[in-house]
Amino acid sequence: MTVSRRTLLLGGAAAGAVGAVATWPSAAAATAPPPPYLGSLRSDPFTLGVASGDPEHDGFVLWTRLAPNPLAEDGLGGMPSRDVPVQWELAADPRFRRVVRAGVAVARAGAAHTVHIELHGLLPAREYFYRFRAERYMSPAGRTRTAPLPWASGGTLAMSFASCSQFEHGYFTAYRRMAEDEPDLILHLGDYQYEYAPDTYNIPGGNPRDHAGPETVTLANYRQRHAQYKTDPDLQAAHAIAPWAVVFDDHEVENNWADEVPEQPDPLFLARRAAAFQAYYENMPLRRTSIPRGIDMRLYRRLHWGRLATFHMLDTRQFRDDQGCGDGYKDCPAALDPARSITGAKQEAWLLDGFHRSSARWDILGQQVFFGQRDNDSGPATVVSMDAWDGYAASRDRITRGWVDAGVRNPVVLTGDVHAHWADELKLDYADPTSRTVGTELVCSSITSGGDGADVVGGTHPWSSWNPHLRFYNSQRGYVRTTITKDALTADFQVLPYVTQAGAPVHTRATFVIEDRVPGLHQVADNPTPGGSPELRAGDLGAETVRQETSRP
Template sequence: MALSRRTLLLSSAAAGVAGAATTWPLAATAAPYRGPLRADPFTLGIASGDPESDGFVLWTRLAPAPLAEDGLGGMPARVVPVEWEVAADERFRRIVRRGVTAARPESAHTVHVEVGHLLPGREYFYRFRAEGYLSPVGRTRTAPSSWAAGGTLAMAFASCSQYEHGYFTAYRHLAADEPDIVLHLGDYQYEYQAGVYTVPGGNPRDHAGPETVTLANYRQRHAQYKTDPDLQAAHAVAPWAVVFDDHEIENNWADEVPEQPDPTFLARRAAAFQAYYENMPLRRSSIPRGIDMQLYRRLHWGRLATFHMLDTRQFRDDQACGDGYKDCADAYDPARSITGERQEKWLLDGFRRSTARWDVLGQQVFFGQRDNNSGPQVVTSMDSWDGYAASRDRITRGWVDAGVRNPVVLTGDVHAHWADELKLDYADPTSRTVGTELVCSSITSTGNGADVPTGQHPWAAWNPHLRFYNNQRGYVRTRITPDSLTADFRVVPYVTTPGAPVHTRATFVVEDRRPGLHQTADNPTPSLMAAVDPADTVAQETLRP
């Protein structure tokens, strides 16, 4: 696959800049040197995240033996000083910030550096050094200043990367696109023991360790995912904004309710949250406190876009009528919420205060209605916003009443590309469109998938607001300007072997002040036009082990 010189640089090993190590002086505040590590500790790569107009978070984790069963990565039980540098150029000739921080054993030797006092709307490069070892180089950027109204934002979003189900080739292609920011919308890693969640023909890779239950388990699992070079390349190319969904703990959990009865679930949740924070480029405001973690937050890209990053797991009511697709009266109970009262108020207040051209909701599960029954009954997924219909109605009416200029919902979870138009009244197909939803497929989850030559799911016959469907793996690449949001649905033909090519399966445009979808390109792959049984899609998203 063709990669730019810059992307190759960013995803290369530390040897590419090793000559600089002899000229990088140890910061004066570093702790006393106490002997070298036995191997390169930067096996998990580097990352940045949550950009603001004056800075961002830098992340790394030291792990010379990343798959160690105790989850500690083969590190000694002592504090290790880690130096960091931020430069205005990729060769580090113009250093703008540097410092030293402590990687501590109680946090599995992770590093979170909140860098500030930088210029807005600028590209920067960063790296780390620990006890003589130099990390790869990462590219990141600050958001534009709060008064900047124009410009172009290249944003990509992805979700659902099951390590066992295939190779993370789509992440490599995402890196080659060199976005300004990446949104990851959940299921960054999966909890299953090897062989439990399989694809037809068998999984091409296996999880290390048992099903994740303890802190050591989750640390080991995150480390295994982070060793993947394609994922490392995607982290190194741009700042990420992340939210979890269910598999970061276990399938289909809801607040304090596990999928199956489990008296140890709250301890498991606390362990999963700690490991998630340790392994993501999040700010100190997201440090877990027991079973609680502050994940919903806003990121502003000048006045062009505001990203409302949501948490639809931690505060939701339990799924109505059980999981799966149901005709369920309780799904319409106005007392039920998928966000919780406090987060809902925060979001509605954000709509009222917004001055952004585009208000983007980065969240986890399908927002628009998907009725899988062609008859008079409405049969929908209880794990999605359909299972919390009154909650969805309050959010949708909230942005309409607030006069939000361009509401767009971004979604993961369902292992397929979708694009749909959002309504206040889904029972009336002629009712006006009040927003747009873009749904990314999985990076690997459920294996290769297949193209759908019509670009239409069979359910669209009685859900005309469902405008596009594709069951291949991939991600969504967007270009946001003051006048439009363009979404390219990027797909790879296979993931069970590495090195697949990528192409844009379809392109849709959302125009300023005109909610809804305008398709500008449709590019099915002739050799892969296998029809998909819609029942397979239901099984993939609701009957996972």
Template sequence: MPISRRALLTSAAGAATVIPLAGAATPYRGPLRTDPFTLGVASGDPSPDGFVLWTRLAPSPLAEDGLGGMPYRTVPVVWELAADERFRKVVRRGVAPARPDRAHSVHVELDGLAAGREFFYRFRAERWISPVGRTRTAPARWAREPELAMAFVSCSQFEHGYFTAYRRLAEDAPDLILHLGDYQYEYAPDTYNIPGGNPRDHEGPETVTLANYRQRHAQYKTDPDLQAAHAVAPWAVVWDDHETENNWADEVPEQPDPNFLARRVAAFQAYYENMPLRRASVPKGIDMQLYRRLHWGRLATFHMLDTRQYRDDQGCDDGYKDCPAASDPARTITGAEQEAWLLDGFRRSTARWDILGQQVFFGQRDNNSGPQKVLSMDSWDGYQGSRDRITRGWVDAGVRNPVVLTGDVHAHWADDLKLDWNDPTSRTVGTELVCSSITSGGDGADVASGNHSWAAWNPHLRFYNNQRGYVRTRITAESMTADFVVLPYVTRPGAAAHTRATFVIEDRVPGLHKIADNPTPGVAQRSAAPAEDTVRQETERP
């Protein structure tokens, strides 16, 4: 159908909210000669009456200027939302502008939809039609939803392997996917290498400029396995460090860099452009609002945290340290405003499960069997005052079932959370589930015992495995079941997925109960002394 100038500037009343066109370039009137939907489609941040639909036009996605081969003109994009996959029952339709100053990304923020429903969506730019995505609204705020299938992932280093884990996740078809950081990596090719060499290479230099970040995001989005995972369910995303730069902390870069704040502005803009985020997250200079809540009826509340943008610099020059700064109660990993927001959320919660979606290890991991604790300064161990205030906050608020979800460390972990880390016999007050990486660190290896050697003096560490994968959960009123899914290899495509272990958290009973342990058949096993923990590839630039 022809698209008028008026249709481009306005959408149907109540249909959607789009980024305004103030200062937009002249509308594009020429033909798009090749398919612009090379980066797929996505949806995110579901609410009871809506969600965000996303795509980005890029017929040449690896173009060095970061604009994906698009002309510097605005292109009208038609979007459709349907109740069925064949689009026989279209429930909404509209037009959104793909603008060059947003890298021709499209964010359609819908509301007014029925709660707890499945929908399908697609986009059209001139004669080109995008792939179809599946999404859903959250249940009504006070609905007693019987169950939620949720999966969470982190750390997808393109160079270190193939994104088969994303494909296996897509085949599970969950209701909701959380990405907990390190969606993409900033390194130049052949800089961050795994033993035996990287099976794939990054395009372009280390990401510093807006063009660099746009190009890098586009390279990741061209992966068909990642596209499949985005298209199967709504996502809720938060970043860690590599979306900007390794181990940054607020306005402090890893290494001295007078241009870091400009780099941060570029990274934040590209992140927004390439993620299905609401307009509340549009960056404002060096700031971007990323912490937020998602409610899944009365069953679960997801508190999505940002532990990078507001933290104090890591203590004692970072790494694993015996560091006095770690116990300084004045130091923070969340910042005062986000901490207050989180504690208020605990006090107001009426959910059966309060789930923290965040980036770095929450529980204590002492790397030293002796009397002196050697801890990771990049994790919550380096900000013990923050951890104590938040843990005591959920205890004092009477949170029914607190669960912390974590990424970052390139391995599966599960641990019980204590109120007093100096007393191993103190009561358990929560649970942490840590997902391995999608690819970061390469193939890894199965750990036959399912335990890390550190568990000998950290008895709250209940599970460990060093293969790649993700965590799949089933949440009901009675329990939360977590499957630690692994792949035997990622340095070549096509691996089958396997549930390495299954744990359950029972309602009102904090802590883990193992119900299945399945060492991966036919693959090498190893003792629990992983490279990621001894050389800290996540916290020290290779």
């Protein structure tokens, strides 16, 4: 019988069962000898799965975390208070018959027994498979890949992106469907986990499942919460199928925080932020350059997929000025203040410099909050979200003019946060609908946040009447699947009819194409969801959108 890689990688926890048999390399093949250790693991420690991330042309990061009791209240996953050696191996085939690298890493007690392995010197544009072993327990296997050589210009990149996975609001079926697509790369654009105590952030009809533990404030809280999310088998499948590139938004720390300013006055906020950053690094496949230093963490970075695409991964939360006029939709003079920034001056300069240095066919910004203008008022006032780039209009203008002045060939902004699919065209002057389009934004819906959602008849929002650059809207849950070539970027808006029950099918709601050197959107498919999902009329959307996005987006 032929066993496909999908069978091997999506088959669940069987690969990590007690007594799994594997042939491990000799000690001579290890990168470091294992430290002295007395075995004490009495149950499977690989309950959180495996992951890889931040691919380069010659390597990537491999990750796992040992947690035989993942929901332990102390956040330590039921592990002993000592370091544990973890064997790892990397193979060129899913059956591990051609092992190309192997070694021993140390899962340190002080880092919640996480393992980050940065590999270099591998072949470019290659698929690899990896796994771990601690004592007699074997992890599931993961699939990952290297990027093409820096000067390689051809080929096709299958990239999917997602955001906003509130555990309590539904099942992570969208992650499973994403894994079944077998992409080359996955971007997660924020709100990977939520900080709320159980029964605090509720959807109509009640949450189908609950958070363990209180609202996350301490390091133990955040570690426990990350562990709960990673016990989800659908999320594990998505991590195991492809390398991820991640950035956080607000809920990885606290709703609507801005730099050192919490949502509500809190003298302990900076300690909370430091704890959240440490747990985030521990639980993500990030490079050592992102290791937090107290309340600071370097998360903005670039990933190059040959000369086909450069991904500028941004941090719009850690360095922003506080939201003008408070959170919510406002007609606020502070939104136009040129001194205010959503990225901070250093990150802005880094991004603009990257535009000038870029030789990529596609320059893609992976970031958190809505970039294009969304005016909520049909009259003369400009009523926009203070939590998005609209609340930092001068900052947006500097970035947009920066890529125009640099002659960026194909600028595309990828966005999460708003719990809905959107597609819009980016302008230098949103007050003039006839002004030329200078870029494109694709916005993914949530994985679960907000509950089931609904299909939207016509696929447009009422705001589009006076914001004609807003081309598409849908409020179902899902993700965006893209195919990137030299000639075009094709975006499929993938939706699920429900998430409050497990196992929903996936459906391509709409498909848009961005052609090389032609900024803007060309719709090639419009497929209303065939049954199983409620529908909304455009006239029912405006007030609901404002309520959802200003309360707990």
